[in-house]
Amino acid sequence: MAEHRSMQRGALLDAARSLLSEGGTEALTFPALAERTGLARSSVYEYFRSRAAVVEELCEVDFPVWAAEVSAAMECEESAEGKVEAYVRRQLALVGDRRHRAVVAISASELDAGAREKIRAAHGGLIAMIVEALEELGHEQPRMAAMLLQGIVDAAVRRIELGVAEQPEAITEAAVTMALRGVRG
Numbered sequence: 653m654a655e656h657r658s659m660q661r662g663a664l665l666d667a668a669r670s671l672l673s674e675g676g677t678e679a680l681t682f683p684a685l686a687e688r689t690g691l692a693r694s695s696v697y698e699y700f701r702s703r704a705a706v707v708e709e710l711c712e713v714d715f716p717v718w719a720a721e722v723s724a725a726m727e728c729e730e731s732a733e734g735k736v737e738a739y740v741r742r743q744l745a746l747v748g749d750r751r752h753r754a755v756v757a758i759s760a761s762e763l764d765a766g767a768r769e770k771i772r773a774a775h776g777g778l779i780a781m782i783v784e785a786l787e788e789l790g791h792e793q794p795r796m797a798a799m800l801l802q803g804i805v806d807a808a809v810r811r812i813e814l815g816v817a818e819q820p821e822a823i824t825e826a827a828v829t830m831a832l833r834g835v836r837g
Contacts, residue, residue: 661699663689665713668706680706708770715774718746723781732788733832736801739782740831743805744824747812778802789835797835804831 667688671679680703686693700706725742726735779798786794786801808827812820 657699660689660691660695664691664696664699664706665710668710669714672710677703677707704766708766711770711774715771715777718743719774719777719781721746722778726781726785732785733835735785736782736789736831736835737828739778739785739801740805740808740828741824743778744808744812744820744827747809748820775802786835791835801831801835804834 664685667685668680670688671681671684682693682696682703685691685696685706689696700709722739722742725738729735729738779795779802782798782801783794786797791797804827808823811818811823818826
C-alpha cells in the first residue's frame with residue numbers, strides 16, 4: 653500500500669513538473685493534476701493540501717539535484733574564475749532540462765511564505781557555493797557579489813525561458829562575459 657501511495661505521489665510530482673514547465677504556476681491546478689494522473693480530484697487532496705504544498709515538495713526534491721549539478725560542474729574547475737564560469741554556464745544549461753524547468757518556473761512564481769522560505773534556503777545553498785570562489789578572487793563583499801551574480805543568472809534564465817529574441821547560447825555567452833567582467837571587478 654505504501655509503495656502504491658509513493659508511486660502515485662511520484663506521478664503527481666511528475667505531472668506538476670510538466671504543468672509548470674508548460675504553463676508556469678497558473679497551469680498547476682488540482683483539476684489539471686487529476687486529469688494528468690487519472691486520479692480523482694479528491695485523491696489529489698489526499699496527497700497535497702494545496703498548490704503551495706506541491707511546489708514545496710518539488711523544491712525539496714528538485715532543488716538539491718539542481719544544486720548538486722552546479723556544484724559538480726564547479727568542482728571540475730581549478731581556478732576561481734573557472735568556478736564562476738561553471739556556476740553560470742551549468743545553471744543556464746539546466747534551463748532546457750525538463751526536470752529543472754519546474755525549478756525555474758517555481759523561482760519566478762508567487763508563492764506562500766513557506767514555499768518561498770524553502771526556495772530561499774535552496775538558493776542560499778547555491779549562493780554559498782559561489783561566495784567561496786568570490787573570496788578567492790579577493791572580493792571585499794563576496795556575499796553581496798554572489799547575490800548580484802545570481803541576479804545575472806536569474807535574468808539570463810528568464811530571457812532563455814521567454815524564447816524570443818536571442819539563441820540560448822548567445823544569452824549564456826553574454827551572461828558569462830558579464831559575470832566574469834563583474835567578478836574581476
